[in-house]
Amino acid sequence: MLIGRVVGSVVSTRKDEKLEGRKLLIVQVHNHENKPVDQYVVAVDSVQAGPGDMVLYATGSSARQTEITEGRPIDAVIMAIVDSWDLGGANVYEKWA
């Protein structure tokens, strides 16, 4: 998994029917020191993430192991909202700070 920030969302009317009702969020990838890197992904939300949330996303077939994504043409899923993380014992990010 990688860490990212929800920065936007995608609207699509004409799509595979298995995508019906799935929220498509744009995630800006961050590195482990919480700096944005030059990479993004469009991921389906399975945890009711909102704009600005730091999240974890999984890719590939692992992205289809949630109730919301199973059996669907989805290769990235947000499966956790990050509360905090540390590096070498020092807090890097704290949601409620």
Add this chain to the structure above:
Amino acid sequence: MLIGRVVGSVVSTRKDEKLEGRKLLIVQVHNHENKPVDQYVVAVDSVQAGPGDMVLYATGSSARQTEITEGRPIDAVIMAIVDSWDLGGANVYEKWA
């Protein structure tokens, strides 16, 4: 998933029989700010995308989760046509603008 623009198509006569009738489109990948990046993919179309359309594509085994691609040697599928997307509340792309 990543966002891209349909910029061309590939013609192939000699191919695995499971590809018969599948439309092979060339997608130029865009970043989330809608700038083309130095990456492309040839994806099978499952939503009747046309030249110039902004689309979402899925890769890997997830690309085989549509009726059109199931069980076939296809590792990328266009599964949605993008109407619009926003970043930080600001519209980045609008199909009908």
Add this chain to the structure above:
Amino acid sequence: MLIGRVVGSVVSTRKDEKLEGRKLLIVQVHNHENKPVDQYVVAVDSVQAGPGDMVLYATGSSARQTEITEGRPIDAVIMAIVDSWDLGGANVYEKWA
């Protein structure tokens, strides 16, 4: 899928028995403008591709969706020989030109 050109082949005697009789071709990846890029792959041939042919190859589990590769430790397959492709309506490559 990506486009590439068949530039060579690999010979191996000691290999997993499931590779017996599978032709291992070296594919130089090209970009969508038909320029070779700094990337190659060794792919199993499923369409009787020959030296110099422009081909499409699929990777990952999708590479195991042909009769020739099913259930085998193969992560890349040539599943189509490219006749031609276009970008923005202009022909980029034409096999029979």
Add this chain to the structure above:
Amino acid sequence: MLIGRVVGSVVSTRKDEKLEGRKLLIVQVHNHENKPVDQYVVAVDSVQAGPGDMVLYATGSSARQTEITEGRPIDAVIMAIVDSWDLGGANVYEKWA
């Protein structure tokens, strides 16, 4: 698999229920000469790894082949703690040195 060092951990309360009780560790990837490279991954721990441990992690569907990760939306797993490795007969890393 790649080699990495456990440098931190991620806390998440709101997450897919299948992640309940899974420890999320931040792994800084190292190259084979034991230099950290500009890449990290958040992986689920299956071997009780601790801070500073050098580990091996597997990605993709292979990350779901442990008891702890099976059937879950997890695309990276720590499946071994590294004791030592050598290059060209010379020891590069030795845990107990």
Add this chain to the structure above:
Amino acid sequence: MLIGRVVGSVVSTRKDEKLEGRKLLIVQVHNHENKPVDQYVVAVDSVQAGPGDMVLYATGSSARQTEITEGRPIDAVIMAIVDSWDLGGANVYEKWA
């Protein structure tokens, strides 16, 4: 698949039980012109490869399609020892030269 050279091995005592008895080799990736590139992988050996051998390795779920790796948390397998390869009709590598 990619071509690489076996340059070392990894020792691990504490690991997922499904890795028991599997040999973990460090493979330095080479390009198709036989130059080492800045990439390595730790792969399980399925063909009794030894130090210095040029090998082919497969990744992802395809790495689990050998008897030695099936159902295990392994995302890279050495599935062939390379005898030779050619580019444009010219020999690039010959094991027995």
